[in-house]
Amino acid sequence: MVTFELPNALMPFARGLGEVRVEDARGTVREALVRLGATHPGIVERVLTEQGEVREHVNLFVGEENIRFLKGLATPVAEGETITIVPAVSGG
Amino acid sequence: MTKAEARERKKKEKKEKKQKKEKKAKKKEGKPAAENGDVLLLVGTVKGAFVVRSDKKRSKWKIEGPHFPGESVYAMAYDERGGRQRLLAATRSFFFGSVIRTSDDFGKTWTAPERQNIKFPEDSGLSLVQVWQITPGPADDPGLLWAGVEPHCLFESHDGGDSWTVVEGLLKHEHRPKWTPGNGGLCLHTIIPDPENRERMVVAMSTGGVYRTDDGGKSWKPRNNGVRAQFLPDKHPEFGQCVHKIVHHPARPGTLFLQNHWGLYRSDDWGDTWKDIANGVPSDFGFAMQMHPHDKDTVYIVPVESDGFRAAPERKLRVYRTRNGGKSWKPLTEGLPQEGSYDLVLRDALTADSHDKVGVYFGTRAGKLFASANEGSSWSSISDSLPSIVCVKAAVVGGAT
Numbered sequence: 001m002v003t004f005e006l007p008n009a010l011m012p013f014a015r016g017l018g019e020v021r022v023e024d025a026r027g028t029v030r031e032a033l034v035r036l037g038a039t040h041p042g043i044v045e046r047v048l049t050e051q052g053e054v055r056e057h058v059n060l061f062v063g064e065e066n067i068r069f070l071k072g073l074a075t076p077v078a079e080g081e082t083i084t085i086v087p088a089v090s091g092g
Numbered sequence: 093m094t095k096a097e098a099r100e101r102k103k104k105e106k107k108e109k110k111q112k113k114e115k116k117a118k119k120k121e122g123k124p125a126a127e128n129g130d131v132l133l134l135v136g137t138v139k140g141a142f143v144v145r146s147d148k149k150r151s152k153w154k155i156e157g158p159h160f161p162g163e164s165v166y167a168m169a170y171d172e173r174g175g176r177q178r179l180l181a182a183t184r185s186f187f188f189g190s191v192i193r194t195s196d197d198f199g200k201t202w203t204a205p206e207r208q209n210i211k212f213p214e215d216s217g218l219s220l221v222q223v224w225q226i227t228p229g230p231a232d233d234p235g236l237l238w239a240g241v242e243p244h245c246l247f248e249s250h251d252g253g254d255s256w257t258v259v260e261g262l263l264k265h266e267h268r269p270k271w272t273p274g275n276g277g278l279c280l281h282t283i284i285p286d287p288e289n290r291e292r293m294v295v296a297m298s299t300g301g302v303y304r305t306d307d308g309g310k311s312w313k314p315r316n317n318g319v320r321a322q323f324l325p326d327k328h329p330e331f332g333q334c335v336h337k338i339v340h341h342p343a344r345p346g347t348l349f350l351q352n353h354w355g356l357y358r359s360d361d362w363g364d365t366w367k368d369i370a371n372g373v374p375s376d377f378g379f380a381m382q383m384h385p386h387d388k389d390t391v392y393i394v395p396v397e398s399d400g401f402r403a404a405p406e407r408k409l410r411v412y413r414t415r416n417g418g419k420s421w422k423p424l425t426e427g428l429p430q431e432g433s434y435d436l437v438l439r440d441a442l443t444a445d446s447h448d449k450v451g452v453y454f455g456t457r458a459g460k461l462f463a464s465a466n467e468g469s470s471w472s473s474i475s476d477s478l479p480s481i482v483c484v485k486a487a488v489v490g491g492a493t
Contacts, residue, residue: 009188013206042206046188049219050212057187087187 013042128490136165174234182223315363369418427471455481
């Protein structure tokens with residue numbers, strides 16, 4: 001099982017919950033997102049563009065590591081790990 | 093008065109007050125959300141949308157919002173076809189993408205679509221940045237709307253704006269690899285359907301220029317003959333112009349007025365040819381342009397000093413109006429700052445209502461919202477402290493009165 005932690009803005013797409021647990025989601029971050037998208041497409045469409053890339057101002061962390069500095073969406077995710085979705089600290 | 097009598101009196105007063113309050117609430121509840129003749133200004137800003145309302149006198153305004161706080165709203169529309177009273181807003185989260193939302197109760201509640209209701213096909217190689225324009229279709233097809241988006245493309249909806257599909261003829265246009273972004277991005281911002289011919293439509297893009305279809309969107313031809321591209325080595329290319337806005341009057345649909353990135357133009361043949369009409373304006377650079385709803389020769393613009401210095405020419409905020417189809421332009425200044433103005437009005441931030449005595453409105457990058465209830469002859473401020481305004485759309489509830 002992999003746990004997705006959500007920012008407030010995405011909670012409406014998870015019935016108001018701050019986290020979503022997904023069974024059989026280990027593999028890569030991309031594979032975990034595909035599994036998440038099967039039940040929560042609204043979350044995934046706000047994290048990835050139509051081209052399947054992480055949106056410019058969204059960060060994904062596996063544990064405490066930002067996947068931009070690992071292997072991006074190919075970053076491995078192990079059983080029991082947490083993926084945290086974080087809006088970038090940017091903008092005006 | 094005894095203590096008991098005073099207590100009784102107090103109790104009675106309290107009861108009366110409660111009844112009065114309930115009566116007032118009940119009256120308010122029974123009152124329609126908006127009355128025919130009310131004017132709505134749909135104001136999109138970089139930090140949310142506002143619904144600004146007045147009765148037909150247009151002397152007192154009520155500002156409601158922000159809706160979608162923190163999200164930018166570059167396109168809004170009011171759609172009264174098919175018996176509905178629907179507001180549409182294109183919202184863009186800085187983080188999580190863009191959707192089109194609707195409200196059928198004048199903004200009290202909005203849809204919050206779980207899925208992105210407007211998006212490019214996966215095999216297009218494109219991803220939606222934002223929606224720049226929402227245009228309701230003809231009265232006899234109330235489900236039909238169009239949306240112009242960034243990167244340059246056109247979408248259509250057949251269910252009143254709930255779901256959208258891409259117009260393939262523009263998506264797969266052979267010029268697409270050569271369209272380049274303007275300062276605002278690669279946006280399709282102007283949509284002009286022909287009210288007399290369902291197969292014809294003109295769109296305008298920054299940067300790409302004017303394109304027209306005569307076959308219902310299957311094919312699109314550039315229509316920029318006479319429109320200059322100041323910023324290119326070839327000043328008159330077939331396409332690639334940075335057109336900022338086009339307007340027309342439905343009663344004479346083939347006559348188009350165009351505000352260019354340098355240049356003011358008129359076409360009398362649906363864009364086949366364009367003639368310069370920058371007669372007596374302080375600058376022919378600008379963004380905003382608005383057609384008078386009842387007079388096919390009256391057009392409003394707000395000139396800007398230059399592309400390098402996007403501010404009011406000579407620090408005077410002036411709306412210019414032609415009443416003769418572009419032969420001459422007159423400044424409208426009463427009530428507007430005539431010194432020290434650095435204001436800028438963007439392409440969709442100038443609008444008009446459809447009352448007999450037309451109301452004209454505009455919003456600035458600095459968050460000032462101005463109104464004129466006399467066709468631009470004099471102006472007053474509705475607000476000078478909204479967030480940066482990027483679109484203003486006016487509508488009269490129940491149509492013009």
